[in-house]
Amino acid sequence: MGNVFVLTEHRQGVLREISLEMLTKAAAVAGKTGGEVVAVLLGSGVDAFAGKVAGYCDRVLYMDDPLFTDYNSEKYQKALAALLKEYKPEIFMIGHTTQGVDLAPALAVELKLPFISDVIDINVVDGKLKPVRQYYQGKVNANFSFKGEPPYLVTFREATLEVGEAVKNGGIEKIPSLLQEDVAYRRFIEYVEAEVGDVDITQSEILVAVGRGVKEDKNMPLIEGLAAVMKADICGSRAAIDAGWLSHDRQVGTSGKTVKPKLYIAIGVSGAFQHLAGMKGAKTIVAINKDPDAPIFSVADYGIVDDLFKVVPKLTEKLKELKS
Amino acid sequence: MNIFVCVKRVPDTSEAIVKVDSSGRGVDSSKFSFDINESDNYAVEEAMLIKEAKGGNVRVVCAGTQDADVMIRMALAKGGNSAIRIDDPRINVIDPLQVAKVLAAAIKGKEFDLVLTGCMANDDGNMAVGVALAEELGVPHAAMVKKVEVETGMVKVYRELEGGLSEVVEMELPAVITIQTGINEPRYAPIRGIREAQKKELAVVKLEDLGLAPEAVGEGASLITLENFYIPKVESKAEILEGEPDQKAVTLAEKLVKGGLL
Amino acid sequence: MNTELLTAELQDFIQKHDLYGCIQCGRCTGGCPVTVRTNLNVRRFVYNSLDQSMRDDLAKLPEIWDCTACNTCAVRCPKGLKPVEVLMGLRNILVVEQGTVQTTVRDALESVFLEGNPWSKPRKTRSDWMEGLDVKIAEPGEKVENLIFVCCTVAYDPRVQVLAKNLADLLNKAGVDYGFIGESEACCASEVHHLGEEDLFLEMVESNTELLNEYVADRIVTISPHCFSSFKNQYPAVKAKVIHYTQLIAELLEAKKLIFNKEYPHKIVFHDPCFLGKQNGIYAEPRTILGHIPGAEVVEFERRRERSLCCEGGGGKMWVESESKKERLAETRARDAGALGASILAVACPFCVLTLDDAIKAKGLEEQLRVAELLEIIGALVD
Numbered sequence: 001m002g003n004v005f006v007l008t009e010h011r012q013g014v015l016r017e018i019s020l021e022m023l024t025k026a027a028a029v030a031g032k033t034g035g036e037v038v039a040v041l042l043g044s045g046v047d048a049f050a051g052k053v054a055g056y057c058d059r060v061l062y063m064d065d066p067l068f069t070d071y072n073s074e075k076y077q078k079a080l081a082a083l084l085k086e087y088k089p090e091i092f093m094i095g096h097t098t099q100g101v102d103l104a105p106a107l108a109v110e111l112k113l114p115f116i117s118d119v120i121d122i123n124v125v126d127g128k129l130k131p132v133r134q135y136y137q138g139k140v141n142a143n144f145s146f147k148g149e150p151p152y153l154v155t156f157r158e159a160t161l162e163v164g165e166a167v168k169n170g171g172i173e174k175i176p177s178l179l180q181e182d183v184a185y186r187r188f189i190e191y192v193e194a195e196v197g198d199v200d201i202t203q204s205e206i207l208v209a210v211g212r213g214v215k216e217d218k219n220m221p222l223i224e225g226l227a228a229v230m231k232a233d234i235c236g237s238r239a240a241i242d243a244g245w246l247s248h249d250r251q252v253g254t255s256g257k258t259v260k261p262k263l264y265i266a267i268g269v270s271g272a273f274q275h276l277a278g279m280k281g282a283k284t285i286v287a288i289n290k291d292p293d294a295p296i297f298s299v300a301d302y303g304i305v306d307d308l309f310k311v312v313p314k315l316t317e318k319l320k321e322l323k324s
Numbered sequence: 325m326n327i328f329v330c331v332k333r334v335p336d337t338s339e340a341i342v343k344v345d346s347s348g349r350g351v352d353s354s355k356f357s358f359d360i361n362e363s364d365n366y367a368v369e370e371a372m373l374i375k376e377a378k379g380g381n382v383r384v385v386c387a388g389t390q391d392a393d394v395m396i397r398m399a400l401a402k403g404g405n406s407a408i409r410i411d412d413p414r415i416n417v418i419d420p421l422q423v424a425k426v427l428a429a430a431i432k433g434k435e436f437d438l439v440l441t442g443c444m445a446n447d448d449g450n451m452a453v454g455v456a457l458a459e460e461l462g463v464p465h466a467a468m469v470k471k472v473e474v475e476t477g478m479v480k481v482y483r484e485l486e487g488g489l490s491e492v493v494e495m496e497l498p499a500v501i502t503i504q505t506g507i508n509e510p511r512y513a514p515i516r517g518i519r520e521a522q523k524k525e526l527a528v529v530k531l532e533d534l535g536l537a538p539e540a541v542g543e544g545a546s547l548i549t550l551e552n553f554y555i556p557k558v559e560s561k562a563e564i565l566e567g568e569p570d571q572k573a574v575t576l577a578e579k580l581v582k583g584g585l586l
Numbered sequence: 587m588n589t590e591l592l593t594a595e596l597q598d599f600i601q602k603h604d605l606y607g608c609i610q611c612g613r614c615t616g617g618c619p620v621t622v623r624t625n626l627n628v629r630r631f632v633y634n635s636l637d638q639s640m641r642d643d644l645a646k647l648p649e650i651w652d653c654t655a656c657n658t659c660a661v662r663c664p665k666g667l668k669p670v671e672v673l674m675g676l677r678n679i680l681v682v683e684q685g686t687v688q689t690t691v692r693d694a695l696e697s698v699f700l701e702g703n704p705w706s707k708p709r710k711t712r713s714d715w716m717e718g719l720d721v722k723i724a725e726p727g728e729k730v731e732n733l734i735f736v737c738c739t740v741a742y743d744p745r746v747q748v749l750a751k752n753l754a755d756l757l758n759k760a761g762v763d764y765g766f767i768g769e770s771e772a773c774c775a776s777e778v779h780h781l782g783e784e785d786l787f788l789e790m791v792e793s794n795t796e797l798l799n800e801y802v803a804d805r806i807v808t809i810s811p812h813c814f815s816s817f818k819n820q821y822p823a824v825k826a827k828v829i830h831y832t833q834l835i836a837e838l839l840e841a842k843k844l845i846f847n848k849e850y851p852h853k854i855v856f857h858d859p860c861f862l863g864k865q866n867g868i869y870a871e872p873r874t875i876l877g878h879i880p881g882a883e884v885v886e887f888e889r890r891r892e893r894s895l896c897c898e899g900g901g902g903k904m905w906v907e908s909e910s911k912k913e914r915l916a917e918t919r920a921r922d923a924g925a926l927g928a929s930i931l932a933v934a935c936p937f938c939v940l941t942l943d944d945a946i947k948a949k950g951l952e953e954q955l956r957v958a959e960l961l962e963i964i965g966a967l968v969d
């Protein structure tokens with residue numbers, strides 16, 4: 001009772017950070033429910049991952065099977081359904097990732113599990129689990145509770161908390177693979193790397209936008225340096241395109257493109273209404289502009305009111321340092 | 325190809341001030357503008373492109389009130405053949421598994437090769453209905469698809485993973501695909517087409533018409549309970565960083581990296 | 587030109603635009619302001635539209651989107667034709683019949699259809715600019731002398747909301763009988779027509795005519811010259827007389843119902859908006875207003891009145907970029923204003939405000955020159 005199970009997510013030989021984030025949260029929850037933290041690992045020859053997550057949990061249930069070489073929702077669903085039926089944890093946490101959303105809802109329907117997605121926190125009140133999620137793109141939070149018997153299922157959002165210290169020492173148990181056969185309906189074929197070439201800024205995750213404040217084309221290398229460190233694509237307001245610093249396919253605004261990146265850094269952009277209309281959907285907006293009244297600050301999450309030529313070089317330098 | 329595409333009417337709250345209403349479990353939507361959910365719009369376009377390439381028909385399915393008819397007609401104007409709107413206030417829309425069950429009831433028993441829907445609704449961000457729907461229908465699925473290649477009896481899809489990596493997956497038909505934004509460029513539905521689409525069938529049904537018992541829906545049938553909404557503590561919209569330029573740059577860099585934004 | 591193969595639809599097109607009346611004199615292209623920066627040759631478009639096979643290809647050329655509908659060609663045509671409308675007709679072919687349209691145009695049109703404005707803003711927040719202000723709302727069925735039509739851009743864009751606020755304030759101070767429409771106001775659809783969605787335009791004409799006729803108004807007063815031009819020329823069934831606010835303000839000034847009692851010691855150059863001037867012949871009233879401003883020195887562009895240099899805000903240009911890399915006309919205008927030594931570039935149109943604002947920034951002229959709509963200037967001049 002009160003056991004918290006966590007699905008370890010990995011891909012192409014890399015253990016994904018969400019796994020450790022969830023295990024950190026699981027430890028906090030299990031501390032209040034009085035249960036164990038158990039990491040579930042499906043893979044082939046991924047003993048190193050078992051070793052890593054063991055520092056964050058009380059047990060690792062490791063299914064080592066060549067059929068798990070690459071993620072396949074059908075295989076994972078079969079194995080996890082059997083596992084949940086056998087072990088009956090209080091709650092099973094899966095990352096709210098491209099893998100998790102492809103898997104969890106089907107598992108929930110198959111086993112008729114109480115299921116809440118994109119959870120940002122799990123409170124424990126009087127021994128009961130109360131997940132929290134958001135609506136309207138983060139403008140409203142919602143407290144939820146589960147009905148009926150466990151196991152409960154959640155997908156948990158990435159980067160909501162810091163990974164804790166690896167203070168635990170979970171025993172690694174290799175359990176027999178619960179996958180009886182290869183699958184019938186869905187076949188993994190291959191991974192394909194992202195295309196390098198002309199950029200479609202409407203698909204960019206991180207954008208650095210330049211505006212009038214950058215002043216001249218010869219200042220663009222400063223911006224390009226920042227964008228490179230951030231692995232960002234560059235776009236601009238009309239002023240930047242007009243000035244010939246960027247081609248028109250990089251213009252953001254009502255007569256340009258509408259973008260929805262995770263992160264939008266507006267440098268020297270005043271934020272005229274027609275520009276804002278093209279980027280208002282950005283998840284996090286940072287503005288650097290020496291004009292405190294620039295309308296861009298009305299939509300920014302973080303702002304620096306200062307000369308961009310003083311701020312950007314240091315920003316680039318510090319980012320390089322932190323990311324190395 | 326028999327294609328179903330599921331669409332949802334959602335508010336555009338990107339610039340709106342969202343306030344919790346007096347019940348504590350809803351929001352004041354009186355000043356919102358509504359339209360088809362963004363990724364559903366891409367799904368509609370993808371359905372039309374497949375129909376244009378392979379022949380067949382596209383049926384639009386929507387769980388919603390009469391307000392959704394405009395958006396359904398717009399989808400029909402783009403090339404949809406007919407539509408089903410499930411109008412029943414008993415559906416507990418907060419529960420994506422229940423919504424999936426209702427949509428499945430509208431599709432089950434009909435011939436279909438593909439069911440397309442957007443990968444995420446912009447209002448609740450659940451990313452669950454499409455995949456749950458596949459399980460309800462007993463067919464394979466793939467979520468967050470950026471490219472669809474229909475072959476005979478099969479479909480090959482490219483799922484968009486973190487960092488721009490694509491996962492290529494092949495599935496037997498029939499199958500459910502949830503569509504990621506940017507997969508195509510949704511066409512414009514000229515007014516002329518929307519008015520002509522009035523002639524296309526838009527069947528409005530209730531749960532009983534779909535063979536669903538009242539006990540199958542409602543809050544009582546859900547295994548999750550929304551207890552209350554609350555506005556998260558937010559600092560005044562822009563956190564203006566303080567200090568000398570160098571300091572501010574460092575603070576910002578730390579926020580970006582430690583906050584997982586980079 | 588093979589006349590035997592004319593389809594009925596092409597014949598309609600020819601007839602509608604009186605294409606046979608064109609004598610190919612070239613005065614249209616000769617006066618077209620955008621020819622200095624684009625490939626647009628409207629004379630050739632008029633000629634080539636007579637040929638069915640050419641016409642569909644013409645509709646695909648990017649330069650048909652360079653036209654700002656400034657009306658210079660129509661003003662200059664010795665045969666009284668409107669070459670600009672041929673271009674709009676070609677846009678219509680593209681948008682409605684071929685279904686191909688730029689995404690920015692698509693979004694603007696869908697927004698007008700769903701939310702009654704081209705800016706993707708909620709219908710329900712259209713009157714939020716009024717919050718906290720003393721603005722009279724007109725009641726349908728009740729007599730009102732001046733029914734004020736705000737305009738989507740003025741209602742939603744923070745840069746120009748001040749125009750509506752100042753107008754209401756001035757009308758209050760002058761004791762004028764007026765009323766705003768409020769939330770039910772919807773796009774005049776002038777730009778819908780100019781973006782080629784003629785069916786949507788006609789639907790908006792119908793619903794707006796019905797709305798406007800619900801009011802017992804002597805006059806409809808618009809803030810934007812685009813709304814003014816549309817209601818005046820393209821809404822045949824609207825009962826009330828349609829005027830632009832400059833006409834109302836000029837009237838009030840002449841009748842001394844409105845008096846400017848503060849000084850405004852600036853050198854002002856007035857830019858004639860195309861939709862006020864070239865489209866509708868209103869050149870005097872804005873100058874009357876300027877003439878009443880105490881302390882102001884008013885100078886004129888060489889290209890003034892009928893020769894005013896279009897700012898490229900109209901004709902759907904707020905949603906469609908030109909492919910040209912050459913200097914924008916608004917920037918040329920800003921430079922000219924700077925060269926005259928003016929500190930204020932006065933305009934009487936919200937689109938001119940936006941395009942010329944951008945232009946001044948692009949030319950780095952912010953220190954010496956700024957754009958001010960007449961309502962921005964005069965709003966501060968009355969106690």
